Amino acid sequence: MMNFNPSIPIGWLTVFSVLTILVLGFQLFWIYNLKISNYRKWAKSLLNIIFATCLLAYLFQPTWISRMASEPVLVYSKDIPQERIRFLKDSLVLKREVPIDEYNGTGNPVYLIGKGYSGFELNKLVGKKVNWIRSASPNKVEHIHWRGLLNQGEVQKIAGEIQVDKPSLLELKILEQRIAFDSLHAGTNIVEFNFPVYISGRNEWGLYLNDSLQDEIRFFVQATKPKSYSLQFSFPDPEVRALSQYLIKKGAKVEEQIKVSRSSEIASGTQELDSLTILISDIEQLQSGHGDVDIHAGIAGILLINTQNPESDVKALNELYETNFEITRSTSEEYRVLESGIEVLPYSFVPKTGQKTLFENSVAVQDQGDLKIGFSLLSQTFPKYLSGDTLAYEQIWNEILSLVTPGELENWNHSAPVFTNQVAEIVYNGINREAESILLSRDTVYFQHDLINPLTKRAQFISLESGWVSLADSMEVYVYGENELNSVRSERILAEFFREGAGHQIDLQSGEEKSGVSEWVFLILFLILLGALWVEPRINY
Structure with missing residues (x-):
């Protein structure tokens, strides 16, 4: 049975198809009126018809469903349970199953189950029609x-995925302190942890499932210049004082101003701030200083806290900075308590495009040009600070301040984990356009400029060393060795194998296979036909 699976929208498919047919008709009409022999007319017409047919076939992408070959085989790794193997063998109506280490190359197509294969083992399948059947590893991320x-x-x-057979707890810890967690339900769970990082240098975190170490998460954090904060409020408040002390202990530059009246002001911690400063204030100070150029000179982010009347303050902030924050009352109580135990005013932000929210829509941040503007509905966080629960206090304010803090002029990144003997990529975003290479350990890695973003460069590398590998003297990349994160390594090996080969989709219920014409076949046909169209006029016959 023939079907079509075009890769472009039906509208464009129709336009290109009509144009192809019109051009073909014009070509045939032109050939018919040429003063050449009938043999040449037939040859030219035939080549043009075949080329147009191949072009239409490439646009429509024909596929067909056929019964499997007469000698299929199920290949599996030793970590696959026998019950799963028997189930798949019966479902696919197969007669043969064999472990990968005993596979001798007979049988086609090959149904490959699981992912515990080395590159050497997968090389046995080169030249075969391989259909991969995923098999999840329970209790493994x-x-x-x-x-x-x-x-x-x-x-x-x-981010990752985990399948558990009972309700479980997944935790991310550093030095036995829990940084993030997720309660899992029985079955397949998509997990994602988001948190700002402040420990410069090497970071080594543990991922625990029910207090059992699953994986070591390693990454490198590059130190940045101390941030500057200007705290400007209309009255003294323990929330402001606790935040000021916390920021100073972090090494930030802090200026605190309490304007108790028009003619008097309490100032503390005053020091020369950097050119880019985060302003943390209440609505009264923002309104009183909005027409003053000095109050916003060098300000990169604004955070409004300590609101007493959220509805009127949101309206006032929107008028001052042309933002579009919107809140709704979510409870009739005086406060609402989040799952984390934080007390919040009884309102929630309405999620909108272009805004980021935190703590169950209790904090919202919007980019307004080069300025980041935030609004917090958190009631009181200072009790956590005064009670000694500095870790919880730090997590709250790190998340909030990370959204209103501008990014650095230079940014390095690579997707982790990186494995030995596998290709990885480093991405640089920044203003340094002259650098064409970077030193990774003792090797020089060369950049390629991004075709879309002129400030972005990419460099691919393969590391033979495991462990922490130096990058440009001031940074490091952690390369996982042969016995680390085996599950993820196997996924990468399989992905590379299928990128270089040809995978097919199968229907486990019917045992049917969906196939199509390979992109390589189309490429070869186009090259042959274009070559023939170029050569034909130059041949005398």
Whole structure:
């Protein structure tokens, strides 16, 4: 049975098809009126018809469903349970199954189950029609990835997938302190942890499932210049004082101004701030200083906290900076308590395009040109600071401040994990356009400029060393060895194998196979036909 699977929208498919047919008709009419022999007319017409037919076939991408070959074989790794093998053998109506280490090359197509294969073992399947059948590993995090290089204050994102047979707890820890967690339900779970990072240098975190170490997450954080914060409020407040003390302990430059009346002001911690400063204030100070050029000179981010009347303050902030924040009352109580235990005013931000939210829509940040503007509905966080729960306090404010803090002029990144003997890529975004290479350990890696973004460069490399590998003297890349993150390594090996080969989709219920014409076949046909169209006029016959 023939079907079509075009890769372009039906509208464009129709336009290109009509144009191809019109051009072919013009070509045939032109050939018919040429003063040449009938043999040459037939040859030219036939070549043009075949070329147009191939072009239409490439546009429509014909596919067909056929019964499997007479000698299919199920190939599996030793970590696959026998029950799963028997189930697939019966479902696919197969007569043969063989472990990969005993496979001798007979049987086609090959149904490959699982992912515990080395590159050497997969080489046995070269030249075969290979159909991969995924088999999840229970209680193991799969498809896990994260950023391998970050700047201080940037948000790290760790994402993956895990299948568990009972409700479980997945935790991310550093030195036995829990940084993030996710409660898992029985079955397949998509997990994602997002948190800002502030520990410069090597970071080594543990991923635990029910207190059992699953994986070591390693990445490098590049130190940045201390941030500057200007705290300007209309009245003294323990929330402001606790935040000021916390920022100073972090090494930030802090200026605190409490304007108690028009003619009097309490100032503390005053020091010369950098050109880019984060302004943390209340709505009264923002309104009083909005017409003053000095208050916004060098300001890169604004965060409004300590709101007493959220509805009127949101409206006032929108008028001052042309933002479009919107809140709705979510409870009739005086406060609402988040899952993390934080007390919040009884309102929630309405999620909108162009805005980022935190803490169950209790904090919202919007980019307005080069300025980041944030609004917090958090009631009081200072009790956590005064009670000694500095880790929880730090996590709250790190997440908030990371959204209103501008990015660095230079940014390095690579997708982790990186494995020995596998291709990896480093991406640079920044203003340094002259650098054409970078030193990775003792090897020089050369950049290629991005075709879309002129400030982006990419460099591919393969590391033979495992462990921490130096990058440009000031940074490091962690390269996982042969016995680390085996599940993820196997996924990468399989992905590379299928990129270089030809995978097919199968229907486990019917045992039918969906096939199509390879892109390589179309390429070869086009090259042959274009060559024939070029050569034909130059041949005397």
